[in-house]
Amino acid sequence: MRAFEFSDRALDLPTLHGTVEDVSCGGYVSFEGWVRDHNDGRRVRHLEYEAYQELAVKEGERIVDEAIRRFGVTRARCVHRVGDLALGDLAVWVGVSSAHRGEAFAACRYIIDEVKHRVPIWKKEHYVDGDSGWVNCERCAAAAGEPAVATHSHEHAHDHVHRHADHAPTAHPAGLPRPDYSRQMVLKEVGAAGQARLRAARVLVIGAGGLGAPVLTYLTGAGVGTLGIIDGDVVDTSNLHRQTLFTMEDLGRAKALVAAERLRAQNPEVDVRPFVERADRERLPALAKDYDVLVDCSDNFTTRFVVNDAAVSLGKAAVLASIYQYEGQLQVLTPGSSCLRCVWPDATRDGTVGNCAEAGVLGPVPGVLGSLQAVEVLKLLLGLSSPAENAVVLVDLMTLETQRLIARRNSACAGTCVRVAEAERRARSAPVATEVEVDIAMLDAAERASYIVIDLRDDLEVAAAAAPGPIVHLPLVRLLENPHQLDADGRYLLLCARGARSRAAALALRDAGFSSVWSLRGGLAARAAG
């Protein structure tokens, strides 16, 4: 039994269901694609499916395997019919079982969407008027949507819930208007050739937050062919003033998945690929290989440098932006241009610049910078040059001034960036990233175990709200001036307002040889909430 199979005989649901049953699972989600009586406004009498099976099975198995790894589900399978099918016949079945329903729904959706787009299957439609025609499944998925849907979920063995077409994950009714790019194709820089370039382009957006929302929305609207979204975060109420892809209904859901839903609804022609993961130094380069342009919409220095380094190493173009209160910085990288490390030679450590007690941001500020990023990505894809190349553009929305500062490529970088090469060499030789954070639930235990708790906030913050308990106050700046005021063998728990400074300090101290230094995850804010 393979994870992906073709069948030339009618599919038997109880048998299929049995192949994904597992007592460790609390939920099962399935998708059934049925033969429908119409497509693109024509009455359909029956169908034939044909597949290039050798290639198709391999690709299908890859998709199921990706879904299992990406969403952490227990079992997943997909079986597709080939041969002659009558109206109402089951054409494709996807079944997923997992401990919890959220991953099962996401994995099931992922499998059917990817199968539709990636597996070479052709459909011959026989119409009522006696005519017939071959339809590639990708095209039919984009233009006409799914035949019909039935999903079943059982959280508890006795609680069966049936949902039908009105709750279908995809519901593009037949005859839905196709996206119309005429308003941009009129531009002489775009035209039919430019539109074809956009359609062929693959763009990976790192971060689906305040910057990511306009980037994703405009690239989807423009008809960029493939749009990857990587974000490991979930939607929170504090995101909604600036992250316009999300609503209150989405709280607690993975941003990448919600964004993908919205974007598919906005433009079904775009192949949207969500990844609910952190873009770290291991994962991002592997993922970025398949894309043409990387767009950094992250909210931290670590990720920004990971994106920069991946773009430089792989020779990809990248559009970087970041914001602070009412300002933003924008930089465009192309192979051979200056990069983030020409401007900032040493990767800035999160928490050491600024203040992790919210610096604050006005919602439209990332909207403006993200919109600029979207423009820059489209210019790159259309082969237009950018003044943000070999420069950093500073945008000040308080004064409405923009300023372009020339950033020349480091003269020491011949083939590739010497600093990226050095950073990658260090990352390879360094042990796996050290975990320095502890959770709020562990705090009392830490105190009992006689850790010395150090409050790293500055004097003003402490005066405004002193932390309760037996805590030493030592502002971050004073600690970093002379780390050896701490006992090298001492056990320390560092805390600050929200956990960014303390994490940075703990990492710095670990590097300096202090082995028992920890940071309180989420800082005092988490402690108050807990």
Add this chain to the structure above:
Amino acid sequence: MTTVQVQYYAILREQAGRSEERVDTTTTTPAALYEELRARHGFGLERSQLRVAIDGEFADWNSALTAGTRIVFIPPVAGG
């Protein structure tokens, strides 16, 4: 005494309480100028954490400071 136009971004602007100012200084490099302004405005950031631009181009901290130049101090920002 050299007169230069200085611009601040991000947290430096917050701490200086202004986005730009005219400065009369006896210092001769952006490095020394930053230390002088750091003492005046109470900037928290070390010089190693910022970059300086002179007349629209990122520059070395030990470049010569000449009258009438436009100096920009820029910290890295990471919000998104």
